[in-house]
Amino acid sequence: MLKLVNTTALRGNGITKAMTTRTLATTTVAPSLAQEVRKVRDKTIHKVTLVPGDGIGVELSESVKAVFAATKAPIEWEQFDLTGHVASGDTLMKDTLESLRRNKVGLKGTLYTPVSKLGHASFNVSMRKDLDIYGSISLIKNIPGVPSRFRGIDLAIIRENTEGEYSGLEHQSHPGVVESLKIVTRFKTERIARFAFDFALRNNRKKVTCIHKANIMKLGDGLFLKTCRDVAEEYKGSGITLNDMIVDNASMQLVSRPQQFDVMVMPNLYGSILSNVGAGLVGGPGLIPGANIGREYAVFEPGCRHVGADISGSNVANPTAMILSSVMLLRHLGLEGHANRISNAVYRTIEAGKTKTRDIGGTASTSEFTDAVINAL
Structure with missing residues (x-):
């Protein structure tokens, strides 16, 4: 079964601590103490900033919220319906940044950036610069059940997020x-x-x-x-x-x-x-999870940043990338149990082949795929 890494920002030096499940299993912490720590984490309510984004972002975010509710993940969302479809810098952007600074962690879809030279600067880029979330990770890996020309792909693309x-x-x-x-x-x-x-x-x-x-x-x-x-x-x-x-x-x-x-x-x-x-x-952008990590803040979003305006509102978008990005968020918060349940359910759903979205060879809608993941939890 595929597993996503646990990305935890080390605030002291700005490095990403990305630990595999195997690493966690071999820590020297006493089993009883580790269990108690997990229990505390599972009971603690974590406030997370949610920015659905433009295009298909709203549908994908609703999918994540439904899955989290089904698994009873201890997450309280602070949602900001920020959009790039504005004439200039939006005051809601300031409120969103304030929320991220409070909560330290967020989940977001992609915000539209106008092409016109008269349009505002990219909110996506501005957010990364303002919070100095400088390290971007996109995980590219074959998923069983998704046709691909190649097998054995398992790579991470890490890009500098704030200059160039x-x-x-x-x-x-x-x-x-x-x-x-x-x-x-x-x-x-x-x-x-x-x-x-x-x-x-x-x-x-x-x-x-x-x-x-x-x-x-x-x-x-x-x-x-x-x-x-x-x-x-x-x-x-x-x-x-x-x-x-x-x-x-x-x-x-x-x-x-x-x-x-x-x-x-x-x-x-x-x-x-x-x-x-x-x-x-x-298999396409609907499958690639991603994260943006800095010294203090972490914002998780699909690894391929597409607005998907052409299919917005049609209930056909693949929510896998958004769900798996939220799995990375859960691992970042130390909620391994919830993260494993959700990721395993996603992979089982895709591999079973009965409920796949159109981009990966199926006919299921966004909501049908979401329901199938929930049933597989």
Whole structure:
């Protein structure tokens, strides 16, 4: 059975503590004490900020809430119906950020970002920058019951969330000439590189691949590559190796032999593109869970950030990615029992093949799939 990692932000150093179930089972804590800790966690009500997002986000969030209610997960939602379909910065954004700062943890769908130059800046990007949730994880893995051209895919795409091409620093130096600044800093590259290596270390991964374009962007991506190599020196005794790959070659390699990758670390834009490529390999964006982790805050959202406006309101969206992202949230809060019940129910439902959504070869609606997961709990 597939298991998702437990992502817990270590507030002291900003590293993600990602522990597998096997790791948890081998802790030195006395069994009786561990049981008591679990009981306390299961009884404690955790307040979590919920931002359904635009497009299919509302339907997916309702699916998560229904599943959580069925398993009696001790979660109290603080919901904010923030939307990107506004003319300018929304005051509701401030309230949402205040809630996240209070609760430290959130679940969100994707917010619409206008393409027009007159539109507001991306709320998605602004949220990550304001809270400094700098490390993005997208888990790309085959799911039994979902047709795929490849088997044996099990990789994590880790992207830096707060700079690179997403810095949003553009200006028109002359009519018809736009200069867009890509920001790369040693500080932020060091912490995302350590984030990737620590993720690999805690999840028994053996290789980290740095994705770059240093042959062309010799200063910016050159700094990213050199910094990753420097950080790798700190992990020499861990058994984790570092290799690197130019982003265009990595795209080709990902669709020809994806099994060669284990953990991939990269700047923001490359991560956005390759996480979508990875999703296409295993069944689509409706299957990929994700998380954004910082020093103090953690916000969980599908690993492929699609609004899905074209199918909004039609009750056909696949809620798997949103549910599995919420499973990562439960693990982050230490609620392993609820997390395991939900993830196992999702995988059993898909593998059984009787209630699959259209994107993975079935005919079930969002609500029918949700009901099937609840029945499988």
